Amino acid sequence: MSPGEDGPVLVHAAHAEEWDGVLGTLHGLIAVCDTAIIFYFLAINSGYLVLILLALAELVRRLRRVSFVGYEDAAASPFTPPISVIMPAYNEAAGITEAVRAMLLLHYPVFEVIVVDDGSTDGTLDALTDAFDLAEVEHVVPEDVPMRGEVTSLHLPRGGPVPLVVARKENGGKADALNVGINLARYPLVCMVDADSILDSQSLLAVAKPFSDDPLRVVAAGGVVGIANGCTVEAGRVVDVHVPTDLLGRAQVVEYLRGFFLGRTGWSKVGGLLIIAGAFGLFRRDVVVAVGGMDPDCIGEDAELVVRLHRHLREQGRRHRDYRVVFVTEPISWSEAPSTLRVLARQRRRWQRGLTEILLKHRRMIGNPRYGRVGLVALPFYVLFELLAPLVELAGLVLVPLGVLIGAVDPGFLWRFLLAAYAYAVIVGLVSVAVEEYAYHRFSQWRDVWGVLVGTIVENVGYRQITGWWRLRGMWDALHRAPQVWGSMTRSGFGPPQRGRKGGDRL
Amino acid sequence: MIHLGFVTQALLFLPGLGLVLSLLITGTRLVRTYRQGRRRRLAAPVRAVLLELLCAPEDEQSELLDRIAPADKRTWKALEPTVAAMLGKVSGRARTALVLLYERRGSPADAVARLRSRSAARRGRAAQVLGRLRHRPATESLCRLLDDRDREVRLTAARALGHIGDPVAVPHLLESLHGKRTVPPAVVTAALTSLGPDAVPRVAAGLGDPAPLVRAVAIEVLGVTGAITRTPDIVRALWEGPETEVRIRAARALGRLGMPDGLEPLLAGLRPGQPVTLRTVAAGALGNLGAVAATGPLKEVLGDADPHVAGTAARALLRLGPAGEAALREAAVGRSDPRAAAQARAALAEAAVGSTRRVPVEVVL
Numbered sequence: 001m002s003p004g005e006d007g008p009v010l011v012h013a014a015h016a017e018e019w020d021g022v023l024g025t026l027h028g029l030i031a032v033c034d035t036a037i038i039f040y041f042l043a044i045n046s047g048y049l050v051l052i053l054l055a056l057a058e059l060v061r062r063l064r065r066v067s068f069v070g071y072e073d074a075a076a077s078p079f080t081p082p083i084s085v086i087m088p089a090y091n092e093a094a095g096i097t098e099a100v101r102a103m104l105l106l107h108y109p110v111f112e113v114i115v116v117d118d119g120s121t122d123g124t125l126d127a128l129t130d131a132f133d134l135a136e137v138e139h140v141v142p143e144d145v146p147m148r149g150e151v152t153s154l155h156l157p158r159g160g161p162v163p164l165v166v167a168r169k170e171n172g173g174k175a176d177a178l179n180v181g182i183n184l185a186r187y188p189l190v191c192m193v194d195a196d197s198i199l200d201s202q203s204l205l206a207v208a209k210p211f212s213d214d215p216l217r218v219v220a221a222g223g224v225v226g227i228a229n230g231c232t233v234e235a236g237r238v239v240d241v242h243v244p245t246d247l248l249g250r251a252q253v254v255e256y257l258r259g260f261f262l263g264r265t266g267w268s269k270v271g272g273l274l275i276i277a278g279a280f281g282l283f284r285r286d287v288v289v290a291v292g293g294m295d296p297d298c299i300g301e302d303a304e305l306v307v308r309l310h311r312h313l314r315e316q317g318r319r320h321r322d323y324r325v326v327f328v329t330e331p332i333s334w335s336e337a338p339s340t341l342r343v344l345a346r347q348r349r350r351w352q353r354g355l356t357e358i359l360l361k362h363r364r365m366i367g368n369p370r371y372g373r374v375g376l377v378a379l380p381f382y383v384l385f386e387l388l389a390p391l392v393e394l395a396g397l398v399l400v401p402l403g404v405l406i407g408a409v410d411p412g413f414l415w416r417f418l419l420a421a422y423a424y425a426v427i428v429g430l431v432s433v434a435v436e437e438y439a440y441h442r443f444s445q446w447r448d449v450w451g452v453l454v455g456t457i458v459e460n461v462g463y464r465q466i467t468g469w470w471r472l473r474g475m476w477d478a479l480h481r482a483p484q485v486w487g488s489m490t491r492s493g494f495g496p497p498q499r500g501r502k503g504g505d506r507l
Numbered sequence: 508m509i510h511l512g513f514v515t516q517a518l519l520f521l522p523g524l525g526l527v528l529s530l531l532i533t534g535t536r537l538v539r540t541y542r543q544g545r546r547r548r549l550a551a552p553v554r555a556v557l558l559e560l561l562c563a564p565e566d567e568q569s570e571l572l573d574r575i576a577p578a579d580k581r582t583w584k585a586l587e588p589t590v591a592a593m594l595g596k597v598s599g600r601a602r603t604a605l606v607l608l609y610e611r612r613g614s615p616a617d618a619v620a621r622l623r624s625r626s627a628a629r630r631g632r633a634a635q636v637l638g639r640l641r642h643r644p645a646t647e648s649l650c651r652l653l654d655d656r657d658r659e660v661r662l663t664a665a666r667a668l669g670h671i672g673d674p675v676a677v678p679h680l681l682e683s684l685h686g687k688r689t690v691p692p693a694v695v696t697a698a699l700t701s702l703g704p705d706a707v708p709r710v711a712a713g714l715g716d717p718a719p720l721v722r723a724v725a726i727e728v729l730g731v732t733g734a735i736t737r738t739p740d741i742v743r744a745l746w747e748g749p750e751t752e753v754r755i756r757a758a759r760a761l762g763r764l765g766m767p768d769g770l771e772p773l774l775a776g777l778r779p780g781q782p783v784t785l786r787t788v789a790a791g792a793l794g795n796l797g798a799v800a801a802t803g804p805l806k807e808v809l810g811d812a813d814p815h816v817a818g819t820a821a822r823a824l825l826r827l828g829p830a831g832e833a834a835l836r837e838a839a840v841g842r843s844d845p846r847a848a849a850q851a852r853a854a855l856a857e858a859a860v861g862s863t864r865r866v867p868v869e870v871v872l
Contacts, residue, residue: 064628068635068663072595078731079693079700137856140849142814159861213662215691416514423521430528437532441539449532 031408037396051266059439082110086181089195091122097131102236108204112163119171133158145293148172175294175301194279198334206330207282220283221326222276228334241442243451250455251463258432268327272378278302280333300354310374345470352474390468429456546585561601576611615642627657638667650679665690669698677709685718699728719750730760738766745772762792786816794823799830806834810847821854
């Protein structure tokens with residue numbers, strides 16, 4: 001070979017070596033990513049399983065004590081702390097009357113219902129005025145927490161002892177409406193509910209119990225939120241619980257059961273509860289006022305308030321054992337879950353955006369020992385398994401097949417692993433169903449049990465992946481600060497007894 | 508990295524586990540349905556007799572009790588929840604009959620024995636039963652349970668003592684407010700209140716307790732039970748007490764008692780410089796007192812910087828009758844103090860529609 005011919009060959013060889021190096025690095029990187037994704041999948045489901053087992057321990061404890069829980073005494077006692085129920089409403093004309101009527105019939109010694117009409121344009125106030133014979137009165141609204149939209153009018157029922165107040169304000173969003181309600185509240189406990197929430201008659205007694213039993217430490221309590229789709233509703237009460245017949249509804253029932261009921265019960269048990277659903281939560285008014293009320297700039301205002309309460313109390317020097325944020329398993333509030341993919345997509349984008357905003361806003365707490373279990377366990381869990389879950393799951397959908405293509409992952413191993421991993425996730429769902437069946441067995445018919453079993457499979461295969469994409473978009477919305485879109489709410493309202501009520505477009 | 512063999516084994520194990528869980532869910536449901544049916548069948552014949560017992564005249568009760576009480580253990584277990592539910596709903600002769608039924612079954616003695624159980628749930632259930640039966644001989648045992656290591660058991664014991672109504676429990680209930688194992692003030696207050704007038708002297712003894720919380724609860728109970736003879740002690744607590752919590756309870760109690768001696772200390776509690784919560788409660792209590800002499804001071808605070816004090820004062824004026832209403836009307840048209848005018852107009856507007864937003868108990872947690 002002549003020296004003239006050596007040059008191109010050497011260059012070619014060098015290029016090939018360089019290419020091999022790049023390929024090798026890529027190969028290694030994808031292999032590492034795939035391994036990480038595999039371990040992530042195991043860790044997330046194991047995390048849920050641990051929370052479910054913690055919840056089971058708590059449920060066993062509570063069930064053994066149910067006969068001396070003391071609701072009858074609380075219902076009859078003049079010393080049971082009175083509650084102001086705050087119901088923000090925006091374009092709720094279809095169902096507001098029945099919802100308020102049902103609220104006023106709750107079983108509790110002393111409470112008032114404050115409806116805050118957030119500038120509705122569909123005649124929400126007119127519906128209430130007709131139903132409760134409201135009269136406009138002059139008003140003074142204390143500014144204990146900041147308000148953005150001005151209260152334009154205040155309305156009270158004529159002549160009767162009905163404990164109802166209706167405030168009309170300029171549109172400012174749900175958090176702002178809640179702040180108006182907090183300012184108008186006369187009682188030491190404020191219960192925040194959605195206008196479409198259906199509460200069981202004993203809900204207030206149950207959710208207020210921790211405040212009566214441990215008044216110096218309990219600052220907030222949340223209750224179980226169930227899915228009303230498919231249930232029989234009579235006079236504003238769920239009288240017969242069923243699982244929706246559609247797959248979307250079934251998957252959401254399992255998701256609520258695993259994540260929202262058992263997951264939160266588990267977190268409450270270890271003192272790391274971060275989310276109390278806006279659909280049903282009870283707070284000490286003085287503590288809410290001390291932290292400045294709801295944050296109108298945050299979409300997930302309900303969860304943000306709880307995180308801020310933790311932050312405030314810890315920064316005040318209170319330790320884990322000095323205060324409690326409790327999840328109560330007994331009471332139940334029912335809400336309509338989205339029954340179409342379009343509405344579900346909007347809801348999940350909003351939820352994930354809210355979560356991202358909260359975690360960004362309170363990032364200083366994450367992994368910070370100053371905030372105890374909340375900072376060291378709960379928040380890192382939420383970052384890893386709630387915030388990043390859609391990112392990792394969707395990355396897995398791209399990287400794992402890529403790994404197979406370039407030979408970084410053994411296909412024989414992969415298909416077995418994927419099957420095992422999804423089977424594990426289904427097992428976690430089944431454990432949730434088993435725990436519910438043991439503890440409360442709310443589903444009345446065998447076909448409901450079948451429906452929920454189908455739901456455990458659909459939730460893991462299909463539902464999670466679809467919602468993962470929407471959640472990813474929600475994260476993106478938060479990161480580039482897209483304008484907040486509150487959207488419209490379409491409801492069928494609380495009409496006469498109905499079976500299989502169509503899920504509303506709750507956002 | 509995970510071994511292929513492990514994954515393969517997991518793949519075989521997990522479907523099996525899924526099947527076991529599905530069978531567990533189905534099995535749990537089947538067993539429950541069967542048990543419910545069996546209980547219904549067992550209880551059905553006795554339930555009819557039970558309903559007869561509730562409506563029976565006194566002389567026929569004994570015969571009916573003879574028919575129900577000897578029921579075997581399984582039948583009683585099926586029937587007991589119904590009896591317990593009824594016990595909370597009926598009174599008079601029907602209630603006495605149900606208590607007799609429990610006694611013939613030996614339930615009170617069993618419950619007293621279970622108060623010493625190692626299981627907190629059993630102790631709690633036993634305390635609940637004894638309270639429901641108002642079983643006086645159990646008072647002493649229940650008083651011991653106020654120091655139980657389990658919080659919920661302590662609460663149940665306190666409630667049970669309230670139901671039983673034996674004034675002997677008063678010092679124990681007051682003592683349970685402080686120390687390592689406590690009972691919340693609201694539960695103790697409710698229990699003490701339900702003991703009735705016989706307990707007043709022992710409750711009043713709590714006014715001299717060194718623990719502020721004990722004094723606060725004693726004052727609250729005396730206010731609720733209408734112990735007007737204790738007004739001077741409560742007045743002293745409001746004047747001299749250094750603890751805000753005690754003073755708040757004293758102000759509330761004076762409002763409830765409605766004695767003229769309460770006027771001066773309540774007016775003092777309303778003055779600027781006092782804690783806001785005390786001022787708010789004092790304003791509400793002055794309204795309850797109904798003394799026209801409070802009109803001026805209440806009118807003065809209509810323009811107070813704190814809207815809660817001002818709002819409560821406005822509604823208190825409404826309760827003072829024509830003099831208070833006249834003061835509100837005057838303030839409503841006054842131009843010197845827009846804040847006071849707004850509060851007065853709001854209170855008058857509420858009164859005009861007959862829906863005053865009065866805080867009925869002037870509560871603080």
